[in-house]
Amino acid sequence: MKNLxxxxxxxxxxxxxxxCSDNDNPAIYIPVNEEEVITTITTTLINGAxxxxxxxxxxxxxxxxxxxxxxxGPLSKNTVYTGTVTFLNELQSPADNITEEILAEGDExxxxxxxxxxxxxxxxxxxxxxxxxxxxNFTFTTGSTDVNGNLIVTxxxxxxxxxxxxxxxDITNAAGATDAQVVYPIVxxx
Amino acid sequence: xxxxxxFSQHSVSGTIxxxxxxxxxxxxxxxxxxxxxxxxxxxxxxxxIPSGVIKVYVSYIxxxxxxxxxxxxxxxxxxxxxxxxxxxxxEVIVKQxxxxxxxxxxxxxxxxxxxxxxxxxxxxxxxxxIAGVSSLKSGSTVVKPxxxxxxxxxxxxxxxxxxxxxxxxxxxxxxxxxxNSAAKITVIKGASGLQYGxxxxxxxxxxxxxxxxxxTLFGKTIVNYSTNGRGGSVSSSLHKGxxxxxxxxxxxxFKYMGDRxxxxxxxxxxxxxxxxxxxxxxxxxxxxxxxxxxxYYNAQIGILSASHTGNATDLYxxxxxxxxxVIDDFTHSIGNPxxxxxxxxxxxxYNWYFSENTSLSVQYAYQFNKREEFDVRRGNYxxxxxxxxxLKTQSANIDYKYQKEDWQFKIGTNGAYQHNVADPETRVRxxxxxxxxxxxxxxxxxxxxxxxxxxxxxGMRYDFSQxxxxxxxQKSRWSERGYNADFSEFIFGDESSQWLTKPSFTYHNxxxxxxxxxxxxxxxxxxxxxxxxxxxxxxxxxxxxxLHHSTGVIxxxxxxxxxxxxxxxxxxxxxxxxxxxxxxxxxxNVIKNYMFLQPTGFETTIRGAFPVWEYRQTxxxxxxxxxxSKWQVTKRWSHDLTASYxxxxxxxxxxxxxDMPPLTLNNKIQYARKDWHSLLLEMRSEWVCRQNQFPMNNxxxxxxxxxxxxxxxxxxxxxxxxxxxxHFYSEVKLKTFGNAAAVVAFSVQNILNTNYRDYLNRQRxxxxxxxxxxxxxxxxxx
Numbered sequence: 001m002k003n004l005x006x007x008x009x010x011x012x013x014x015x016x017x018x019x020c021s022d023n024d025n026p027a028i029y030i031p032v033n034e035e036e037v038i039t040t041i042t043t044t045l046i047n048g049a050x051x052x053x054x055x056x057x058x059x060x061x062x063x064x065x066x067x068x069x070x071x072x073g074p075l076s077k078n079t080v081y082t083g084t085v086t087f088l089n090e091l092q093s094p095a096d097n098i099t100e101e102i103l104a105e106g107d108e109x110x111x112x113x114x115x116x117x118x119x120x121x122x123x124x125x126x127x128x129x130x131x132x133x134x135x136x137n138f139t140f141t142t143g144s145t146d147v148n149g150n151l152i153v154t155x156x157x158x159x160x161x162x163x164x165x166x167x168x169x170d171i172t173n174a175a176g177a178t179d180a181q182v183v184y185p186i187v188x189x190x
Numbered sequence: 191x192x193x194x195x196x197f198s199q200h201s202v203s204g205t206i207x208x209x210x211x212x213x214x215x216x217x218x219x220x221x222x223x224x225x226x227x228x229x230x231x232x233x234x235x236x237x238x239i240p241s242g243v244i245k246v247y248v249s250y251i252x253x254x255x256x257x258x259x260x261x262x263x264x265x266x267x268x269x270x271x272x273x274x275x276x277x278x279x280x281e282v283i284v285k286q287x288x289x290x291x292x293x294x295x296x297x298x299x300x301x302x303x304x305x306x307x308x309x310x311x312x313x314x315x316x317x318x319x320i321a322g323v324s325s326l327k328s329g330s331t332v333v334k335p336x337x338x339x340x341x342x343x344x345x346x347x348x349x350x351x352x353x354x355x356x357x358x359x360x361x362x363x364x365x366x367x368x369x370n371s372a373a374k375i376t377v378i379k380g381a382s383g384l385q386y387g388x389x390x391x392x393x394x395x396x397x398x399x400x401x402x403x404x405x406t407l408f409g410k411t412i413v414n415y416s417t418n419g420r421g422g423s424v425s426s427s428l429h430k431g432x433x434x435x436x437x438x439x440x441x442x443x444f445k446y447m448g449d450r451x452x453x454x455x456x457x458x459x460x461x462x463x464x465x466x467x468x469x470x471x472x473x474x475x476x477x478x479x480x481x482x483x484x485x486y487y488n489a490q491i492g493i494l495s496a497s498h499t500g501n502a503t504d505l506y507x508x509x510x511x512x513x514x515x516v517i518d519d520f521t522h523s524i525g526n527p528x529x530x531x532x533x534x535x536x537x538x539x540y541n542w543y544f545s546e547n548t549s550l551s552v553q554y555a556y557q558f559n560k561r562e563e564f565d566v567r568r569g570n571y572x573x574x575x576x577x578x579x580x581l582k583t584q585s586a587n588i589d590y591k592y593q594k595e596d597w598q599f600k601i602g603t604n605g606a607y608q609h610n611v612a613d614p615e616t617r618v619r620x621x622x623x624x625x626x627x628x629x630x631x632x633x634x635x636x637x638x639x640x641x642x643x644x645x646x647x648x649g650m651r652y653d654f655s656q657x658x659x660x661x662x663x664q665k666s667r668w669s670e671r672g673y674n675a676d677f678s679e680f681i682f683g684d685e686s687s688q689w690l691t692k693p694s695f696t697y698h699n700x701x702x703x704x705x706x707x708x709x710x711x712x713x714x715x716x717x718x719x720x721x722x723x724x725x726x727x728x729x730x731x732x733x734x735x736x737l738h739h740s741t742g743v744i745x746x747x748x749x750x751x752x753x754x755x756x757x758x759x760x761x762x763x764x765x766x767x768x769x770x771x772x773x774x775x776x777x778x779n780v781i782k783n784y785m786f787l788q789p790t791g792f793e794t795t796i797r798g799a800f801p802v803w804e805y806r807q808t809x810x811x812x813x814x815x816x817x818x819s820k821w822q823v824t825k826r827w828s829h830d831l832t833a834s835y836x837x838x839x840x841x842x843x844x845x846x847x848x849d850m851p852p853l854t855l856n857n858k859i860q861y862a863r864k865d866w867h868s869l870l871l872e873m874r875s876e877w878v879c880r881q882n883q884f885p886m887n888n889x890x891x892x893x894x895x896x897x898x899x900x901x902x903x904x905x906x907x908x909x910x911x912x913x914x915x916x917h918f919y920s921e922v923k924l925k926t927f928g929n930a931a932a933v934v935a936f937s938v939q940n941i942l943n944t945n946y947r948d949y950l951n952r953q954r955x956x957x958x959x960x961x962x963x964x965x966x967x968x969x970x971x972x
Binding site for chain 1: 498499500501503504507515516566567568569571611612613614615616617618619620624660662664666667670683685687688690735736737744793794795796797798894896897898899
């Protein structure tokens with residue numbers, strides 16, 4: 001019986017020593033700092049003094065709320081726009097600029113711009129250190145007809161930039177994983 | 191003197207006891223030319239023995255026989271104390287008490303020789319040897335056992351008497367156990383192993399290490415090389431046995447494998463590594479034994495590169511392209527995504543044998559499980575785990591066994607304290623929150639042998655469980671779930687866009703089992719059992735909320751989930767002829783509040799659109815049959831067949847249940863020749879039908895073609911076609927020096943290099959299964 005008591009005592013001792021409470025660890029009371037999340041994508045199209053801003057903002061990430069999309073105004077026909085796109089994490093304060101990370105890892109990222117052919121054409125104006133496009137900078141030459149529809153901007157992580165058409169902006173063979181995809185309703189008029 | 195006395199007659203009498211001074215009735219006593227048996231008090235008398243030198247032989251099954259000569263000159267009293275025989279002790283006691291977890295359920299076992307074949311694979315692969323056990327896989331190295339269609343939290347894995355707590359809720363989490371450290375594997379289908387818990391809705395896998403009770407020292411080394419994966423494993427063990435005194439075992443395993451290959455391409459990033467150790471030390475005395483055990487499992491598992499997808503469009507492309515998006519050259523190195531898991535298990539045990547019939551066992555165990563999952567991330571985050579969980583579990587068990595005549599009782603109690611910490615440093619909202627869990631249980635089991643051919647067993651168990659979690663909910667999610675109305679008391683803090691909550695749940699559960707075993711003329715055995723199991727929702731079912739990257743689905747838990755209760759009726763009929771044995775095991779498992787993931791809608795995020803699957807409850811019914819036959823055709827040829835079929839239905843929603851194993855047939859033809867170095871040749875055919883009973887969970891998404899969004903159907907439901915595989919195995923035993931023996935085995939898996947996909951593989955959307963593999967194994971016993 002003595003052995004049994006010793007063992008019981010040992011169990012109680014070990015249990016009470018290691019039974020730590022969550023109160024000991026303050027870190028778990030702080031919400032996870034989601035530094036990688038992209039909340040906001042802003043596409044800016046500039047021609048001289050005219051500027052059109054397309055924004056998609058999703059502050060709850062994977063949460064149930066859909067992104068809020070705003071388009072500042074219509075685009076003009078037969079116009080060459082200088083385009084840029086920025087990615088922000090507005091869950092951080094001040095907002096974290098993810099564009100810089102994408103630029104730093106340009107060879108692992110590519111942004112694709114898709115719209116029907118009548119909307120015009122997109123040309124990449126930046127390159128990664130392999131001479132392949134990243135897509136943070138581009139020109140958008142609008143077409144000659146009045147149209148309205150969607151402009152789709154997609155950020156792909158680890159695309160295969162050597163696959164057929166990918167360097168020219170064709171997403172079909174890009175593979176990789178979609179880190180962001182936004183559908184902007186746009187209008188092209190006079 | 192000699193001459194005179196040789197003509198006189200004497201009698202010899204005495205009592206026969208065992209080492210604990212308990213009388214042994216019916217002992218065989220052979221003195222001179224006469225034979226008698228001892229009576230109930232262990233006494234015997236042999237009369238009319240001529241004087242002189244005579245032989246005495248006393249034997250009793252399970253005890254060391256006494257074989258001696260005496261010189262008889264007068265009436266004599268000879269008392270004997272018989273020592274229990276060690277090898278037989280195993281046979282007898284183990285069979286009656288330890289080995290039979292439940293009399294009324296036919297237990298399925300895998301022996302050491304079979305386990306050794308799977309030395310280079312996983313526990314989940316070895317378990318498929320048993321009819322009715324299949325596996326749920328993620329790639330080729332993460333293999334979870336499925337018993338009669340159920341897996342995860344519904345299947346308990348008991349290692350060295352300790353219930354493994356290794357985040358077993360996850361479909362991509364394989365049991366953290368080194369297959370090489372098991373000497374015997376027992377599967378109990380259903381919840382009848384009440385001493386281990388009442389929540390095994392699916393069943394139990396009981397892993398037992400090698401027990402050496404003879405006074406001996408020996409070792410074993412198994413070396414494997416596989417061509418598919420271009421790597422192998424080494425497992426070495428040493429065992430020191432002793433009847434009374436110190437005994438110990440040590441075992442170490444290393445595994446190193448590179449990318450697997452299908453018949454047509456490399457499965458990039460599917461290598462794995464393992465480094466495992468198990469050691470135990472035991473001191474055994476006549477009335478008690480004390481043991482200490484430590485085991486360590488460490489695995490690094492690469493996850494197929496192509497299975498990392500972003501949104502529903504990516505998933506659609508993966509499914510429709512039929513070929514993985516990433517195929518690199520073969521490599522041994524492992525990149526992201528990968529899993530890095532380690533599991534420590536420490537156990538102290540004490541067994542007290544009060545008498546032949548009464549024993550008490552006390553056990554304390556501490557488990558530490560660390561799971562890190564690395565994902566494809568931007569920048570420096572690649573080296574930071576996206577999921578980092580530390581699960582500590584302490585458990586104590588007290589079990590008491592008592593046997594009296596034809597009755598046997600087992601009672602016991604257990605308590606466990608579990609603490610899970612989800613490291614917030616991952617910078618990703620954790621799938622599983624930080625929580626504390628307290629469990630306490632008590633059980634009683636009785637069995638009664640009414641006659642030599644009929645025994646009944648019944649048991650009951652009560653479990654208490656409380657879980658206290660700390661979780662941040664996005665306010666938008668909290669409202670969308672409608673938790674405001676039901677769970678506002680859980681809110682503990684306001685952190686801008688999130689609520690800090692402390693959900694707490696308490697459960698009281700009853701589980702039970704009743705059944706019988708009837709033997710007819712030794713050739714027929716009939717087992718029947720009804721069991722009631724209660725399983726509480728696990729942390730994933732309660733708290734999940736977020737995107738599951740490998741399936742491209744947002745998975746949502748539900749705080750409203752109730753416990754799941756299953757009633758399983760199972761019967762086994764076993765018939766043995768001289769050369770043939772046949773076993774039928776039909777069963778019906780009726781599950782109330784069965785928890786499962788159900789597609790419920792869509793959510794759009796900045797990554798695009800995702801289907802939403804929620805944990806829901808329904809009433810389910812699983813019915814199936816397992817079949818096993820063994821036929822010794824001739825002295826050298828034998829045939830073995832296992833077949834299993836299960837049908838799972840959502841009774842309320844009249845849908846089929848997802849992930850039910852399809853009809854499977856395994857045929858094995860064996861040729862054995864003892865005189866040719868114990869040559870063994872084996873051909874196995876594995877035939878897996880297409881699963882035609884599946885729920886339709888396909889969904890629509892938009893893909894962009896020529897700048898326009900077009901709706902397409904993402905077919906995640908349609909099961910892959912049936913497949914048939916052939917496997918070959920051969921071995922010879924070679925004598926080396928002295929006692930050392932070596933076994934050389936050569937095997938081929940998937941001989942025909944068949945292209946196939948498996949319905950129960952989570953990565954079937956992305957890639958095919960592995961192609962042909964040649965494996966060579968060298969096993970040395972010394």
